Amino acid sequence: MANIREIAEKAGVGIATVSRYLNDTGYVSDQVKAKIQKEIEESNYKPNALARAIFTKNSKTIGLIVPNICNPFFNQIASVIEENANNMGYTIFLCNTDDNAEKERNYLEVLQSNRVAGIIVARSKCEEVYSHIEIPVISFESYISDKIITVSSDNYNGGKIAFEHLYECGCRNILHVRGPKSFEATEERYRGFSDGAREKNLEIDFIELESDFQVKMIDSNIEGFNKISKYDGIFVFNDIAAATVMKFLKQKEIKIPEEVQIVGFDNSFICELLHPSLTTISQPIQQIGTAIIELLFKLINGEDVPIKDHFMKTELINRETTLPRR
Amino acid sequence: MANIREIAEKAGVGIATVSRYLNDTGYVSDQVKAKIQKEIEESNYKPNALARAIFTKNSKTIGLIVPNICNPFFNQIASVIEENANNMGYTIFLCNTDDNAEKERNYLEVLQSNRVAGIIVARSKCEEVYSHIEIPVISFESYISDKIITVSSDNYNGGKIAFEHLYECGCRNILHVRGPKSFEATEERYRGFSDGAREKNLEIDFIELESDFQVKMIDSNIEGFNKISKYDGIFVFNDIAAATVMKFLKQKEIKIPEEVQIVGFDNSFICELLHPSLTTISQPIQQIGTAIIELLFKLINGEDVPIKDHFMKTELINRETTLPRR
Numbered sequence: 001m002a003n004i005r006e007i008a009e010k011a012g013v014g015i016a017t018v019s020r021y022l023n024d025t026g027y028v029s030d031q032v033k034a035k036i037q038k039e040i041e042e043s044n045y046k047p048n049a050l051a052r053a054i055f056t057k058n059s060k061t062i063g064l065i066v067p068n069i070c071n072p073f074f075n076q077i078a079s080v081i082e083e084n085a086n087n088m089g090y091t092i093f094l095c096n097t098d099d100n101a102e103k104e105r106n107y108l109e110v111l112q113s114n115r116v117a118g119i120i121v122a123r124s125k126c127e128e129v130y131s132h133i134e135i136p137v138i139s140f141e142s143y144i145s146d147k148i149i150t151v152s153s154d155n156y157n158g159g160k161i162a163f164e165h166l167y168e169c170g171c172r173n174i175l176h177v178r179g180p181k182s183f184e185a186t187e188e189r190y191r192g193f194s195d196g197a198r199e200k201n202l203e204i205d206f207i208e209l210e211s212d213f214q215v216k217m218i219d220s221n222i223e224g225f226n227k228i229s230k231y232d233g234i235f236v237f238n239d240i241a242a243a244t245v246m247k248f249l250k251q252k253e254i255k256i257p258e259e260v261q262i263v264g265f266d267n268s269f270i271c272e273l274l275h276p277s278l279t280t281i282s283q284p285i286q287q288i289g290t291a292i293i294e295l296l297f298k299l300i301n302g303e304d305v306p307i308k309d310h311f312m313k314t315e316l317i318n319r320e321t322t323l324p325r326r
Numbered sequence: 327m328a329n330i331r332e333i334a335e336k337a338g339v340g341i342a343t344v345s346r347y348l349n350d351t352g353y354v355s356d357q358v359k360a361k362i363q364k365e366i367e368e369s370n371y372k373p374n375a376l377a378r379a380i381f382t383k384n385s386k387t388i389g390l391i392v393p394n395i396c397n398p399f400f401n402q403i404a405s406v407i408e409e410n411a412n413n414m415g416y417t418i419f420l421c422n423t424d425d426n427a428e429k430e431r432n433y434l435e436v437l438q439s440n441r442v443a444g445i446i447v448a449r450s451k452c453e454e455v456y457s458h459i460e461i462p463v464i465s466f467e468s469y470i471s472d473k474i475i476t477v478s479s480d481n482y483n484g485g486k487i488a489f490e491h492l493y494e495c496g497c498r499n500i501l502h503v504r505g506p507k508s509f510e511a512t513e514e515r516y517r518g519f520s521d522g523a524r525e526k527n528l529e530i531d532f533i534e535l536e537s538d539f540q541v542k543m544i545d546s547n548i549e550g551f552n553k554i555s556k557y558d559g560i561f562v563f564n565d566i567a568a569a570t571v572m573k574f575l576k577q578k579e580i581k582i583p584e585e586v587q588i589v590g591f592d593n594s595f596i597c598e599l600l601h602p603s604l605t606t607i608s609q610p611i612q613q614i615g616t617a618i619i620e621l622l623f624k625l626i627n628g629e630d631v632p633i634k635d636h637f638m639k640t641e642l643i644n645r646e647t648t649l650p651r652r
Contacts, residue, residue: 044458049439050376050385059376061440064420069408070595075401082395082422086429091436094390094420096408103412110417113375114387132370243599250601269396270596273569275576 002043010043011035022047023055053115062296063111065095065104065121072268073238073283074122077140080289081120088297090117101125108133118296123183136299138292142184143309149299150309151292153283155185158314159192162235162263162281167200169261169322171233177224177245178208179237186237189265193235205231209241229254232261239264239271239280246274246321262321276320284312328369336369337361348373349381379441388622389437391421391430391447398594399564399609400448403466406615407446414623416443427451434459444622449509462625464618468510469635475625476635477618479609481511484640485518488561488589488607493526495587495648497559503550503571504534505563512563515591519561531557535567558586565590565597565606572600572647588647602646610638 004022008015013032020026021036028036039045053059062085066074082092093116095107104126111119112135119133122140130137130144139150166174176193179186190206197204207224225248228234236242242264246256254260256276264271267282291310298305318324330348334341339358346352347362354362365371379385388411392400408418419442421433430452437445438461445459448466456463456470465476492500502519505512516532523530533550551574554560562568568590572582580586582602590597593608617636624631644650 046435046438048380048441049436050379050441052439053376054374054380061419069395069401069405070398072396072398075395078420079395079422082420086422086432091433091440092420093387094404094408094418096405096412106412107417109372110375112372113378114417115374115376240595240599247599247601247603269566270599273566273573273596274599275573275601277573 002045004045004048007036007039007043007045010039023052057115058117058300059115060090061093061114061116062090063093063095063107063114063116063119063121065097065107065111065119065124067097067099067123069094069096072240072270073266073285076268076285077122077289077292080286081293084290084293088293097125099123099125105129111135117300120292120296123185136296138296138299140288140292147307149295149305149307151288151295152185152309152311153288153314154311155188155314156192156195157311158265158281158283159189159194159235160196161192161314161316162189162265163193163196163200165279165316165318165322165324166233166235166261166263167196167202169233169257169324171231171261172202173231174202174204174233174235175228175231176204176206177228177234177236177241178206179241180210181208189237209237229260232259233263234260235263235265237265239266239268239278242278242280243270243274246278257321257323261323264321267317271317271319274321279319279322280317281314282317283314288312328365328371330371330374333362333365333369333371336365349378383441384443384626385441386416387419387440387442388416389419389421389433389440389442389445389447391423391433391437391445391450393423393425393449395420395422398566398596399592399611402594402611403448403615403618406612407619410616410619414619423451425449425451431455437461443626446618446622449511462622464622464625466614466618473633475621475631475633477614477621478511478635478637479614480637480640481514482518482521483637484591484607484609485515485520485561486522487518487640487642488515488591489519489522489526491605491642491644491648491650492559492561492587492589493522493528495559495583495650497557497587498528499557500528500530500559500561501554501557502530502532503554503560503562503567504532505567506536507534515563535563555580555586559588560586561589561591563591565592565594565604568604568606569596569600572604583647583649587649590647593643597643597645600647605645605648606643607640608643609640614638 004018008018021028069075085092097103118136120138123142124144127144137148139148141152143150178190229252236245264278264280267280271278271280330344334344347354395401411418423429444462446464449468450470453470463474465474467478469476504516555578562571590604590606593606597604597606
C-alpha cells in the first residue's frame with residue numbers, strides 16, 4: 001500500500017500539505033486538492049487510522065465486553081450498539097468473557113492499550129479493576145461503582161409484572177425457576193417476583209439453575225426439573241431456560257397452558273418460534289442499546305453527565321403460554 | 327494516564343531505554359528493568375498499542391465481517407473465532423453488514439485504515455472490492471475470487487444427505503424450502519438435495535423464502551407456507567426456518583413426525599429446544615472457525631498457503647422430527 005510520502009511526491013507537494021488535506025486542518029487550494037485526491041485513488045492509499053488516533057487522541061473505537069455473544073439477548077444488544085456506533089463513525093472491539101474475571105481483566109488491558117474511546121461492559125466480574133480505568137465506561141446490567149453509570153432493564157418490576165400476570169391468570173401453586181445467584185439482573189427478577197407474591201400472601205417455591213444459557217439445560221439441571229411438574233404456573237428467569245422448561249413439560253405430556261402456564265423473560269426471537277408461543281417480559285433492547293451509546297458518547301465528548309442508574313421499562317408480552325381471565 | 331516520557335523521567339532513564347524494555351528490542355540491565363517496571367505499575371501506564379502497531383507493522387487486530395450477529399450460526403462462528411484469536415493475542419473488530427454491500431464496503435475502508443492484520447468475511451456482497459485489498463483475507467461461505475481462500479461447510483453434500491435421510495425414512499412426497507437464491511451456501515444445499523432426488527427419479531417441489539433469519543418468518547412468507555401441509559417430508563435450508571415451518575404445521579394440527587418429517591440445517595442450539603427436537607445437518611462450527619483462524623494466521627505470518635477451497639464435512643444429526651426405518 002502507498003504511504004503518505006509517496007502520495008506527496010507523486011502529487012508534487014509536501015507531506016504537510018497532504019496531511020492538511022486528509023485531516024482538514026488547514027488551507028489547501030482546490031487545484032492541489034484535486035491532484036492529491038487523484039494520487040490517493042490511483043495508488044489505493046488508505047489513511048492510517050492508527051496514526052490519526054495518536055495525533056487526534058481519538059481512536060474511534062469502542063470496546064464491547066459481553067459474557068457470551070451466543071446468548072440471543074447479548075447478541076441483540078451487540079447488534080444495536082454496533083449499528084449506532086457505526087453511524088457515528090466508530091468501530092466495535094468484540095470481547096467475550098464467558099463470565100470469567102481473568103478474561104475480562106485481560107481484555108481491559110488490551111482495550112486500554114488500544115486507546116479505545118470508551119468501554120461498554122455487560123455483567124462485569126472484576127468491578128475492582130474499573131477504579132483504575134480513565135476511559136469512559138458504561139456498565140450494562142450490573143452495578144460496578146458509584147462512579148460508573150449503569151444501564152439496565154427494570155428487572156425488579158419485570159419480575160413483579162410476571163407474578164401479577166400469573167396470579168391474574170388464576171395460578172395459585174407457583175414456581176420460580178431462578179438464574180444463577182451471582183447475576184444481578186436475574187436476582188432482581190427474583191426479588192420483584194417474591195415481593196409480588198408476598199403482597200398477595202402467597203407462598204411460592206424456587207429452584208435455581210446454574211447457567212443462563214446452555215444447550216443441554218435439561219441434562220445439567222435434571223434434579224431440579226423433576227419438581228417442575230407439580231405446579232400450575234411457572235416464571236422462568238429467561239426465555240431460553242423457559243423453552244427448556246416447556247420442552248421438559250411436553251416430554252411429560254403436561255399441557256401448556258391448560259395444566260401449567262409459563263412466563264419467560266427477555267422477549268428474544270425464540271418466543272415466536274415456540275409452540276405455544278411464549279408469554280414473556282420484554283426488555284426494550286433497542287432502547288437499552290441506544291441509551292448506552294448515547295450516554296457513552298456524551299462521556300467521550302466530555303459532557304457533564306450525572307452518574308445515576310438508568311432503568312428501562314419492562315413490560316408483559318402476552319402470548320399463548322398463559323391464559324388471561326376476563 | 328502516564329505516558330512513556332513520564333515513565334522515563336521517573337525511572338531516571340531515557341525514553342529509548344523504556345521503549346527497548348517495552349518492545350524487547352535491545353539490552354536493558356535487570357536493575358533498570360526493575361526500576362522501569364515499578365514506575366509502570368505505580369503510574370498505571372498502558373503501552374500504546376497503536377504506536378506499537380505502527381512501529382511493528384502489526385496491529386494485532388482482525389476484522390470479522392458477518393451478515394448478522396443475531397443469527398445463531400454466525401454468532402457461534404464469531405465466538406469460536408474470537409476465542410482462537412484472543413488466545414493468539416489478537417482482538418476482533420466486529421462488523422455487521424445486514425447483507426448490505428454498502429455497509430461492507432464502508433467497513434472494509436475502516437478495517438484497512440485501522441491496519442488490521444487480517445480480514446475474515448462471511449457471505450461477501452462486494453467481491454470486486456477485494457482485488458484491491460492487500461491485507462490477508464479468508465472468505466467464509468462464499469467464493470470471492472481465485473486469489474482468496476474460501477472455507478465453507480460441504481453444503482452440497484449436506485443437502486444430499488438430507489434428501490437421502492428423508493428418502494430412507496419413507497418420504498416420497500417431498501418439499502424443499504429454499505433460502506434466498508443469492509446465498510451461495512443455501513444454493514449448494516438446494517443443488518445437493520435436487521441431485522439426490524434425481525438419482526432416485528423422484529420429483530420434488532420447492533418454495534423459496536426471502537430471508538435467512540427473521541422473527542416473523544411465517545407472516546412474511548404466508549403464501550408459500552400454505553403449500554407446506556401437502557407433503558410427507560420437508561427439508562428446510564436452516565434450523566430457524568425449520569422451526570418456523572414446524573410451528574406452522576403445529577398450528578394446522580399436522581403431526582410431526584407421524585404425518586410429516588422435517589430436516590433442518592446448521593445444528594444450532596434451537597434444535598434441542600424444539601419439541602420434537604429437530605433432525606438436522608450439522609455444520610462443524612468449531613472446526614470451521616479453527617480452520618479459518620489457522621489459515622488466516624499462516625497468511626499473516628507470510629507462509630506460502632495454497633489458494634484452494636476448504637470444505638468441512640457436514641453430517642446428519644438424527645433427532646425426533648424424522649423416523650428412520652429399520
